[in-house]
Amino acid sequence: MAAFLAGAVTGxxxxxxxxxxxxxxIYMTAWSDIPQTTAQGINLIYFLPTAIMALPTHIKNGxxxxxxxxxxxxxxxxxxxxxxxxxxxxxxxxxxxxxxxFLIYVGISEFLRKPAAPKDDCADRQDIPPx
Amino acid sequence: xxxxRIRSAIAGGTAGLINGFFGGGGGMILVPLLSRxxxxxxxxxxxxxxxxxxxxxxxxxxIYLFRGNLDLIAAFPYLLGGAAGGLLGGKLFKKLNMSWxxxxxxxxxxxxxxxxxxxx
Numbered sequence: 001m002a003a004f005l006a007g008a009v010t011g012x013x014x015x016x017x018x019x020x021x022x023x024x025x026i027y028m029t030a031w032s033d034i035p036q037t038t039a040q041g042i043n044l045i046y047f048l049p050t051a052i053m054a055l056p057t058h059i060k061n062g063x064x065x066x067x068x069x070x071x072x073x074x075x076x077x078x079x080x081x082x083x084x085x086x087x088x089x090x091x092x093x094x095x096x097x098x099x100x101x102f103l104i105y106v107g108i109s110e111f112l113r114k115p116a117a118p119k120d121d122c123a124d125r126q127d128i129p130p131x
Numbered sequence: 132x133x134x135x136r137i138r139s140a141i142a143g144g145t146a147g148l149i150n151g152f153f154g155g156g157g158g159m160i161l162v163p164l165l166s167r168x169x170x171x172x173x174x175x176x177x178x179x180x181x182x183x184x185x186x187x188x189x190x191x192x193x194i195y196l197f198r199g200n201l202d203l204i205a206a207f208p209y210l211l212g213g214a215a216g217g218l219l220g221g222k223l224f225k226k227l228n229m230s231w232x233x234x235x236x237x238x239x240x241x242x243x244x245x246x247x248x249x250x251x
Contacts, residue, residue: 001208003208003209003212004208004209004211004212004215005212006209006212007208007209007210007211007212007213007215007216008212008213008215008216008219009212009216010212010213010216011212011213011214011215011216011217011219011220012216012217012219012220012223013216013220014181014213014216014217014220015181015216015217015218015219015220015221015223015224016177016220016223016224016227016232017158017162017176017177017178017179017180017181018177018232018235018236018239019155019156019158019159019236019239020216021155022155022156022239022242022243023239024209025155034202034205037200038200038202038205040154040155040195040200041192041195041200041201041202041206042202042205042206042209043154043155044154044155044188044191044192044195045188045192045195045201045203045206045210046206046209046210046212046213047184047185047188047213048185048188048189048192048210049210049211049213049214049217050213050214050216050217050220051181051182051184051185051188051217052185052214052217053213053214053215053217053218053221054181054217054218054220054221054224055181055182055185055221056221057218057221057222057224057225058178058181058182058221058224061178061224061225063174063175063177063178063179063224063225064175064178064179064182065134065165065169065171065175065179067133067134067136067139068134068136068139068142068143068165068169068171068179068183069139069179069182069183070139071136071137071139071140071143072139072140072142072143072144072146072161072183073143073183073186073187074140074143075140075141075143075144075147076143076144076146076147076157076183076184076186076187077147077186077187077190078144078147079143079144079145079146079147079148079149079150079151079187080147080148080150080151080187080190080191080194081147081151081190081194082147082148082151083147083148083149083150083151083152084151084191084194087151087152092152092153093251095152095153096152096153096247096251097247097248097251099149099152099153099156099244099247100243100244100245100246100247100248100249100251101244101248102244103156103159103240103241103243103244103247103248104241104244104245104248105244106159106160106163106237106240106244107237107238107239107240107241107242107243107244108237108241109163109237110163110233110234110236110237110240111233111234111237111238111241113233122172122174122175123172127225128174128225128226129226129227129228
């Protein structure tokens, strides 16, 4: 039951595209006795039903930008396959630390950023709250 | 409006590489790239990232499955919860305030960054 709730709460965030997965991983490693590798695997596949359930509404609301999908998904798949192939424990740890610093920069920058440019695609819509 | 295909490709490829190397977190770069670099704005960036990450996640899951790291039985309640949460999240998203969501997202990124930089 707790697992269902944890999945549901973080699933809402994942439906938003905010990455509830990070929170789910925290929950699993802190409050359940699921080992790390298994938790990572669960974290991966839990996103599948979550995204599948969220997407129809996003599409209906017109929030999916279709023109970016194909190029991004194609290279994304290639990137996923490539990194799965070449990743070894040693290189990844250093990269991970480096990436962490980059994320810190991104996090601060996103926190301080003013709302997106006034001319973004959703600016003229009446059915959503103004930024 | 047609969006820059090369930028889309770079954004997607970067997210894929990050997801593959670190087991996740590609969205943390993808969303800002979509929002600012591809000029989708926050709302469409968040939603579109879900659509992009889904197939990438599917591929990662298959790889994990082949490597024998997937425990489907343990995953089951999380899958059900995730499905319910995802449905609800999709419905709630339209009326959500993006400034708050972005800030919450930023804090999550900060947390992940600090953990990666200092505790990995």
